[in-house]
Amino acid sequence: MAKLLDGYHAEPGAATVDLLLCEAHQQQKLLQNGQADVALLHLPFDSAVGLDTEILYTEGQVVILPTFHPLASRSQIRVAEVTALPELPMARWPGPGGSYPEGPGAEVRNLTQLFQLIALGRTTVIMPESASNDLRRDLAAVPVLDAPPVTTVIAWPSQSRLRAVADLLRVATRL
Known part of the structure; x- marks a missing residue:
């Protein structure tokens, strides 16, 4: 931008x-x-x-994890590994109509909320690689090999x- x-x-x-x-x-x-x-x-x-x-x-995508999570030190990961983490369900964003999809993950509206919840170990997200350019020190980005570009x-x-x-x-x- x-x-x-x-x-x-x-x-x-x-x-x-x-x-x-x-x-x-x-x-x-x-x-x-x-x-x-x-x-x-x-x-x-x-x-x-x-x-x-x-x-x-x-660009590719990354998973954002709290730095204390065991997978945060990996050099790469697959989507199935991320979605299989019961302790870190995927965050849910509102759709165009404003409603959230069903699921166990946290409901978020912006990156500030999202990153705070990830740092607390409550949720995770797969997002474009560029979103990780200026991550907080308590968050880690791991490339997701099979996520769509x-x-x-x-x-x-x-x-x-x-x-x-x-x-x-x-x-x-x-x-």
Whole structure:
């Protein structure tokens, strides 16, 4: 995000960018109702239905564990090993309608909640590798070999004709 914003800001005639930080699965709604002009989505987690997209990058996934957990020192792990941990059920995120899927894992809405619950040994999560860039010292990230890759895209409403959006897209694809 910082690299994209800095690159766009350096462009002649760049428009002011106001950031709208939101909870999981809100980006599509914000684009569709005109509250946002562009959004970063993570496929396959977010829906891009009805939006135009440009791929920015694809990455692997990691499991986030408390550092005291025996698996935290592993160099890699498989999804089946993570989902078989009864002491660390997978965290549950709200869906697009705001309801949580059934299951034993903690209900979370943001990374602050999630990372605190993981540090306390209450839950775990498999997420894009980039989410582990600045982890707290009491958390560890272990690559998950067989987790599907995550593709980050920049998305915008297909009817958009804003020059600022086109300029931002040009910078995003260049970077």
